[in-house]
Amino acid sequence: MEPMVEQLKGPYIAPRLTLRVGVTGHRPHKLEGVDTSRLHARASEVLHYLSSVTRSLQEKNDALGGAAPFSPESPDLRLATSIAEGADQIVTDAAVDAGYNLNLILPFPRASYAQDFEGAALEKFQRTFDHNAVQSCTELDLGDMPDGRNDGYLAAGHLMLAHSDVLVAIWDQKAADGLGGSAEIVNDARQRGIITVLITLEGELKLWKVPDTAVDLLEDGEWQALNLSSEATPVSLALAEQIEEHLALPEQVYSAHDTPSFAAGLRRFKGEKFHPHCWAFGYNLLRWAFLPERRFSLQVDNGLTRECQQAWIETHQAAENIGGATFRNHLDLHLRARWLGADNLAIHYSHLFRSAYIANFTLAAVAVLVGLLAVFFWESKAAKAICVLVELIIIGTILMTTWLGHRGQWRDRWLDYRSLAEALRPARLPLLMGSSPIRPSNNIGGTPTQTWIAWYVRASLRGITPPTAVIDQCALQAAIDVTLSEEIDSQLSYHRENAGLLHLLDHRLERAAEVALWATIASGTVYLLAFALYVQGWQLAADFYKPLATLLGATLPVVGAAIFGIRATGDFRSSAQQSLRMVSELEQLARSLKARRGSPDRQSVRRLLGQVSLTLSDDLRIWRLIYSERELTPGF
Structure with missing residues (x-):
């Protein structure tokens, strides 16, 4: 680290x-x-x-x-x-x-x-x-x-x-x-x-x-x-x-009766620690199972060491060229360090939430399977008791996971910390041209409707002083270069890959659900065939296939429902479509910035950087809207 x-x-x-x-x-x-x-x-x-x-x-x-x-x-x-x-x-x-x-x-x-x-x-x-x-x-x-x-x-x-x-x-x-x-x-x-x-x-x-x-x-x-x-x-x-x-902060933060949207969120953030690794591997396991060339490990690397070493390299170089080591270190302490913390927490809680709902739906299907295994041991009371016990343990695990997820607010923490990270990261762009990304909190004469995230971003950015530097065309070009390479290009790379992978993941999950459906139909057809043989006197066929047909006929639809639940909660298709929209918008912004780079003027560059921030902000708003309605449920 x-x-x-x-x-x-x-x-x-x-x-x-x-x-x-x-x-x-x-x-x-x-x-x-x-x-x-x-x-x-x-x-x-x-x-x-x-x-x-x-x-x-x-x-x-x-x-x-x-x-x-x-x-x-x-x-x-x-x-x-x-x-x-x-x-x-x-x-x-x-x-x-x-x-x-x-x-x-x-x-x-x-x-x-x-x-x-x-x-x-x-x-x-x-x-x-x-x-x-x-x-x-x-x-x-x-x-x-x-x-x-x-x-x-x-x-x-x-x-x-x-x-x-x-x-x-x-x-x-x-x-x-x-x-x-x-x-x-x-x-x-x-x-x-x-x-x-x-x-x-x-x-x-x-x-x-x-x-x-x-x-x-x-x-x-x-x-x-x-x-x-x-x-x-x-x-x-x-x-x-x-x-x-x-x-x-709004007055609620200082009162004895704090509201969750203000004081609780901030207090929760103050108590957080860094998470270099995470043991919630369910989401990575799903991607490994359904996507090509995906590596899997029981211990998930949250990327903290990698981000510490590799993130914002060009920003550092540009800041040093503009305002020397003092300005570079100033941005590092006041902005990059805060972004690293928020980004690490967002990754950690995304794995917790995603792995939890995947585990719940998967375990719900397994619980049905274990419960139905008793039909193979109808004459053995001990075997049936073991099946029931295992089923209850699985159901208890599902309920405990759901309770822990709600109590720990894994989804809300994921959304909040990702929102915080995405608000802090683009703030470096206007800072490189000597400006400030802060907008006044005042509504039109009214009380500002701030969240703890907005307050923390504004309070953090307010601590950043303008650079001791000459802001000329070279500085404007440096701001454009950083925007293109570390903001737009990195986002384009992410969204292109994300759109392809999520579309493929959604498609393969859909195919898996279809396989479960057709397998159910096939199982029922075979059962009818076995019944026909039974009518003709083939007692062995009925005795052998009746419990198996019961098991498959009940389990396969549950497997299909579990896959549907994972798809619905993950909403991979909507996320893939949003990534495709972002690719189109970012490509247009990249063309505009490249066209302006040869002869940049302060007003045009400021306007274009504002459009970049607005585009990223809209993407965050849509992303949050998609996932804010996705609750962690038991899966049955």
Whole structure:
């Protein structure tokens, strides 16, 4: 097992409580005559309030002891900023004073961006990069763009929003007068559902509030006056509630009466351990019996060692090329390690659930066979007693397996951990181009309907900082290459093989059931022939075949029913058809990415990577829908 995995206590890695704040606002020419010291004071007030709310969440978390979902580390407070003159610098200075870390997001390479500064402002700009608060510095290099430098400002604004849970805007509330201006960024933030706090040029605070019944985030919301300097007000409490909903688990997790969908699932995950191997070999035995060239072993290898050694090799190389060993190790710890744990658990519980239902249906048929064997020993009470005892033991085994499966929630664990793994794995793609795959949890003004899976994914991804790197065409090409090789190509290979194998498995199981049916018919026909011979005086034929006909006539239909039960629960045909659909969609995405690779632009690549994630998400949703209705039953 890889040293990294051996050092972990288990698959669950407690995320660090992190709050990401972004800033946008006007440049100095729009702040002429404005009391900037007042704006600084208001920004400081907002940032300290956000810090206070986050730290109170940490205290609430720490009070839970071993049940705490977050790590005991102090919260990581960050500001994503372009450090432009004016609003950005005002909020950045306030953030440093308030103890925030800085994620610098520059619209151009540092030397080019320096052209925006002169004199003392330029000196301050240069000093910023050596400040202890700087956590990362991401420089965009878009090359030649139609709208020149405005494209860079807009791209940096969008990237800043991707790394923000809260936006602080110093804005005059007027319409945009240029590409990438404050108005455009504020509107984008509100449409994304990002918590938005406005500092007017007069120094007033406002919170964008959307009612629960809102249909349009921009049209139906309103700015409400925010007062953070006095006792709690409805609006300040609303801001605190929005932050808590955005960062923390729903309230049920902290209550004494937890619901299974939230607290129980998370607590179960926290108690899991790694499973390099599994003794549930039923599914592998079925595949070995009905599929060509399948190896079989009583001990199932869950692939943990193989995945530790081979998974994400190109991702590691691309991450190192983009942001050095620091960025590579950062992704390894915060993303790959979590994916390895979820993937291992998904494989383990899939073998448990699948092997359990295969065993139940098979043992049900065997129980009937053993019970009917008594007809061969009709004169021996001891033999009949042994047959009955064995039959009862088999039935007890079936019931015990079913009880253990339901009690251990093997199916639900399989579905949950596979959903978690499939949510974490594609998240690496936007991270390679400096972005973040997190989407705001806020519904349109309402309470977010989160599961523990969604919370864990968001909390884990929030801990990943932007890379210290220049994101240029080479970085975009690297993101495309990783998407093609480790995401699309691997998924294409899996789905092509999966479609063929599952179609063949379903077909052969169907043929086996047909054989059982025709064997039943043949057995009945032979019995009628033996009866005809008996009528003609052939007593020996009837004496010999009557018990055998009884055995075959009762057992063969049960065998056919068991095979049908395995097919129905496994639903191999639907899974094969879904894999074929995925092959078609992934091939189209691969063609689009290859066509864009020669001259990638940030917007197109981001859109295509989003389509890849959406396609994989849809596949997961359909897969979960297929298996969520498949219960573990006794098989009779």
